[in-house]
Amino acid sequence: xxxxxxxxxxxxxxxxxxxxxxxxxxxxxxxxxxxxxxxxxxxxxxxxxxxxxxxxxxxxxxxxxxxxxxxxxxxxxxxxxxxxxxxxxxxxxxxxxxxxxxxxxxxxxxxx
Amino acid sequence: xxxxxxxxxxxxxxxxxxxxxxxxxxxxxxxxxxxxxxxxxxxxxxxxxxxxxxxxxxxxxxxxxxxxxxxxxxxxxxxxxxxxxxxxxxxxxxxxxxxxxxxxxxxxxxxxxx
Numbered sequence: 001x002x003x004x005x006x007x008x009x010x011x012x013x014x015x016x017x018x019x020x021x022x023x024x025x026x027x028x029x030x031x032x033x034x035x036x037x038x039x040x041x042x043x044x045x046x047x048x049x050x051x052x053x054x055x056x057x058x059x060x061x062x063x064x065x066x067x068x069x070x071x072x073x074x075x076x077x078x079x080x081x082x083x084x085x086x087x088x089x090x091x092x093x094x095x096x097x098x099x100x101x102x103x104x105x106x107x108x109x110x111x112x
Numbered sequence: 113x114x115x116x117x118x119x120x121x122x123x124x125x126x127x128x129x130x131x132x133x134x135x136x137x138x139x140x141x142x143x144x145x146x147x148x149x150x151x152x153x154x155x156x157x158x159x160x161x162x163x164x165x166x167x168x169x170x171x172x173x174x175x176x177x178x179x180x181x182x183x184x185x186x187x188x189x190x191x192x193x194x195x196x197x198x199x200x201x202x203x204x205x206x207x208x209x210x211x212x213x214x215x216x217x218x219x220x221x222x223x224x225x226x
Contacts (some may be wrong), residue, residue: 030212042217092212102154
């Protein structure tokens, strides 16, 4: 079945770039999403990319999609303490399947 | 401001008790969802509804029930049949119930056992 995998933790220094990776198994996905969850809060949609795109940039965020390797990444430039959170990637499908398939989330830890 | 409101933020359940979690949205979205989140895990879908008066079971529906009598509201009842209800519960909505529509989330309800 479909599966989405992420590393559980990533530690970076404040001011460096963070790269959070995600691999997925089902290549028929239409959209791939990145969400951010701060402690005790719900999920905030950060950005998403259509599956026929390679890259999408939005201010400090860059999403890269390698369809051949089924690999998605989220790069956060100039990482700040406010970026400390759990980041989830999710796959969506343009058919009768209502579900998003979720990764387990990557906890981003910022070192001073 | 448009958004999704979940209440209460914290809820405690006694043994043998049913409890109901509220979820209201003013985004005029057709589809609504309930997820359960356990520490270190991704989101697991409990129930979803693509339209008023219709809802479907997700992956872990046992021990839960829902209703969708109004477009704005999708309450979740955690019944006494759910033996391990301690978790963080998230409600979401999307314009339509397809995977090409981003889901928007409320701030969650944390349920604990007394």
